[in-house]
Amino acid sequence: MLIKCWGSRGSTPISGKQYLKYGGDTTCIQVTAQSGETLIIDAGTGIRELGESLGNKANCYLILTHAHLDHVAGFNFFKPLFHSDSVVEIQNSCFSGVTVENILNTLMSPPLFPITPKDLKATVRYRTDLTGTFSIGSLTVETIALSHPNGGFGFRVTEADRRFVFLTDNEIGFDHGGGAGFDDYISFARNADLLFHDAEFTPDEYRLRRGWGHSTYIEALDLALRSGVKRLGLFHLNQNRTDRQMDQIQADCRSRIKAEGSTLDCFAVACNMTFTL
Template sequence: MRITCWGSRGSIPVSGPEYIRYGGDTTCLEIRPRSGEVVIVDAGTGIRRLGNALVAEGRLSCHFIFTHAHWDHLMGFPFFKPLYRSDAHFYMHRCPFASKFVETMLSRVMSPPNFPVRYTDIQASISYEEACPTCFSIGSLSVSPIALRHPNSGSGYKFMEDGKTFVFLTDNELGFPHPGGPPVEDYVRFCQGADLLIHDAEYTPEEYRQTIEWGHSVYTDVLDLAMQAGVKRLGLFHLNQDRTDDEVDVMVSTCRSILKSRGSTIDCFAVGVHQVFDI
């Protein structure tokens, strides 16, 4: 599978010379399995550039998966150009949400007075895939959800194809047991041996003293999870909106020093816009 990051910032998009390397757009990932489907995870502001690229490529059939309903993961949806193409078709996966949650979530983003175009005015054809409690497939890709430790809940995902595993856990607070969120041991099992783990790493230990219960992790806790699970590569994600590229580099350098001191071979890095992973 090929994974492309179109946005990795948290909470709100940012711009400026201090955000060039990792980008300023909020969460959006594109996954392309061997079978050829386009799978989009979350619709943060990064989805605008993705939509432009898909139109240019002529790829107008997409599968959508959402982690949760917070604004920074949805705010780009109305600016996804294929929405306004009558020859486009989208498959919205409700898993693991119940009933018509996805329809309601997306229609609210485009409801007056928030946006001038109504959800009902979308020209693309939209199908809603039924919810499932454990796992589902998109072409050759197998997808398994796990509950997140985050306010208002949400889901992380494990994507598997041809013996390779990618785990995506954004907006996940390892240091606090939010209602409905599993113990850390469950995440260790969920991530065990993953070829790539991309995980929320919003805070430093100092910042976390003031932000506990906000739904995001200390990057050193994420590093501990990766080592316990024996993952091969770790991408730090949901980069704080106030953290400059240089400060992100310091965070990565600290992680690499810790890994070296413990004899770990994990490849640790921060996830930036347009970064591509082939696993």
């Protein structure tokens, strides 16, 4: 499978010369199967540029970790929606009792937006079967409940013997109700080839933000070491975190890994990074 990040920033998109290295777009991940299907995880502002790359004719699947604004804010600007040759299949799960279809239709309605769902040219299908464990071409997708306000899903994507685990907006050390426990996340990520995990806060920042739904980079690293993953991508980068500060966090993680005698590869996930598993 081919994995590309189109946005790794958390909470809100940002811009400025101090954010060029890691980018300012919010969450959007593209997974391309060997069988040719395109799976998109989250519709943050990064999905706009992804849509430009797909062009006027696209067949794709969209699944959401959850429905907070930074994870759906780019949906209205996804180019394939406006072309009749495109087919977009969307996971129609519920968040806080509201379906994804209702959430996205609300985003695309006055006074929030001048274009409504009836104006879309693409074939858009909302599917209730894209939940739990399901297949998209040669990909098998499994889900786990996130520890996050209003709930959410983490995903494990497997193709042949390769595994990609995506756990963003996941507060490891706090029980939001309905989420899984630390041992469950270890099992879910066990021996994955690639793990992206929420690393929003430093330990000092977290003391004032406990219960906000995000982990520290130390917790993300601990999870990766305990689960035996090969590569850890620090994700959901804080909206105020500059490139230099993110480099320092990455360096700290690598120093801790060396002290543990581990071979784990750890890095901060930047926009436009690609991975082949």
